[in-house]
Amino acid sequence: MVLVATLPVPYGCVLPGGTLKLQVLAFLTAAFVFLDSSGRPDARLAPLPSPVRFALAAVLGLSCLAGFQLLPLPDAVIHGLSPVASEVYRSAGRTLGILAGSDGSGITSSPLERLSIYPTETITVGLLTLSYAAIFFSAFRLLRTRPRRRVFFGVVLVSSLAYVAMGVLSDLAEERLHGPYVNPDHFAGFLEIGLAVAFGFSWTVLSYALPGGWKGGRAASKGDRLEQRLVASAAAILVWGVLATAIGLTRSRGGILAATGSTVFLLTMSAISGLRRTDAVRKRERVVSGAAAVFLGLLFVAAAAGSRPLLRFLQTDPRDLGSDTRVRLWDLSLQAWRRFPVFGSGLGTYREAIRALQPRDLVGQVENAHSDPLQLLVTGGVLGGALGALALGGLLYFLVRNWHHQPHREERAFALAGLGALVSLALHGLVEFNFSLPATPAALAAVLGASVAASIASPERDELAAVLPSVRSTRVTTTRPTSAPVANVDRP
Helix, strand or coil: CHHHHHCCCCHHHCCHHHHHHHHHHHHHHHHHHHHHHHCCHHHHHCCCCHHHHHHHHHHHHHHHHHHHHHCCCCHHHHHHHCHHHHHHHHHHHHHHHHHHHHCCCCCCCCCCCCCCCCHHHHHHHHHHHHHHHHHHHHHHHHCCCHHHHHHHHHHHHHHHHHHHHHHHHHCCCCCCCCCCCCCHHHHHHHHHHHHHHHHHHHHHHHHHHCCCCCCCCCCCCHHHHHHHHHHHHHHHHHHHHHHHHHHHHHCCHHHHHHHHHHHHHHHHHHHHHHHHCCCHHHHHHHHHHHHHHHHHHHHHHHHHHCCHHHHHHHCCCHHHHHHCHHHHHHHHHHHHHHHCCCCCCCCCCHHHHHHCCCCCCCCCCCCCCCCHHHHHHHHHHHHHHHHHHHHHHHHHHHHHHHHHHCCEHHHHHHHHHHHHHHHHHHHHCCCCCHHHCCHHHHHHHHHHHHHHHHHCCCHHHHHHHHHCCCCCCCCCCCCCCCCCCCCCCCEC
16 A cells, blocks of 8 residues: 555656665565465455456466566677667677777676667666566465455555645645656656546446435435435535546646546446446436536636646647657657567667667757657567557456456446546557556556456455455455346445
8 A cells, every 4th residue: 555655756756766665565475465365365366366366367478578688698699689679789898898908908898798789778667577577476365355455546546646636735836736747748657557546436326326326225214315326426426526636736748638538438338338238218317417517527627727628738739740840759769660660679778679770850869759659669579569458458358347247346346447548548548658657657557456356356255255255275265247227236
């Protein structure tokens, strides 16, 4: 909980001290969780599902790719696998020889050739990738019960709202809200995770507040039911609206579009599920109430954020896209990938891979591609890009499938939060480099671990495991809901 709440401080863990803190806490937590769960029989009740193991193996494959890129190999092998990397090392050897000969000390030996053209950065990124997998594993194992998941997602919401408040107070004199990040676009990426969690919270609250959602709702008076719906709906709209407004105040065009696209995606899935799980009498009431909640939420965001986010979109001239820095970087990235097509230049070495291609009029040091897929393609090659796509696709497939089959509405909401965060950052990553700042992928890994645990959870099974932890042979399963729309009723 402490790690997740403090991840963005300072500057998204991009400084060496923050990166080291993240790695140490991630590996220590995973070690304690593994040692603790290995001796408990109830830990067997929730193994990692096959698609999730497949996705996790792809993430670990990226770390293995970094290890392979760091291996010292013979010159002929490196030249055969990556001629450009071989030439980089040979050029470095010639330069060292000239420098050594200039001061009379003789010719020094050339550096050992590797696929990575900057091994130090590849080591850092490889360890960070391992730490994300460790965070995911720890969250999945620790958050197997509903009370723990409630606390965890509550911490995510509260910490996101706290960073928004601190950002508003500290950025009063600036045009864009950036919070603990240097770049407002990256703060928007981090808030997209909280926005997805807020949507899951809103979906849970509104599912109880909508007609037929509350236990004993039939026996309660109409006034009590109306009061319950109004209070619950107002709280849900307020939490979601504050985070959506904060994303608007960052004025990040990619962040706003990604948050909008993921919200539309989640609304569509929620509407389809809600109508299928409701009898025909209450469908119209749910549609009207849900549409009113969406309208009020958008009205709140528009009133709070004002016209500044929209004006930034209108200031963009489509005729100038060819000269836009991002578009030029994407073109340079494709050129750099052609130089390291299969194994890449080494994870974390985008700056070195692009340097030889950077034109003179592109002033400054280019460190990122402003596109996560393109950056992974340059530094990891086709192999790294395929591993990243497999990890993303495996998690998306599993969360969508199990979210649909999960009979408990609260667990479905938690699964929906992880799905929304993953979709939003995947969309935003097309035009930004959020995954290059350790805090954002680490927070996403924790939310995904909790969402996967929720999507396969059964509160009845968790309670039985807590009461009978010493029974090794007991296996409790739940029956999936039937496919009939009326019989498929939400469970609390």
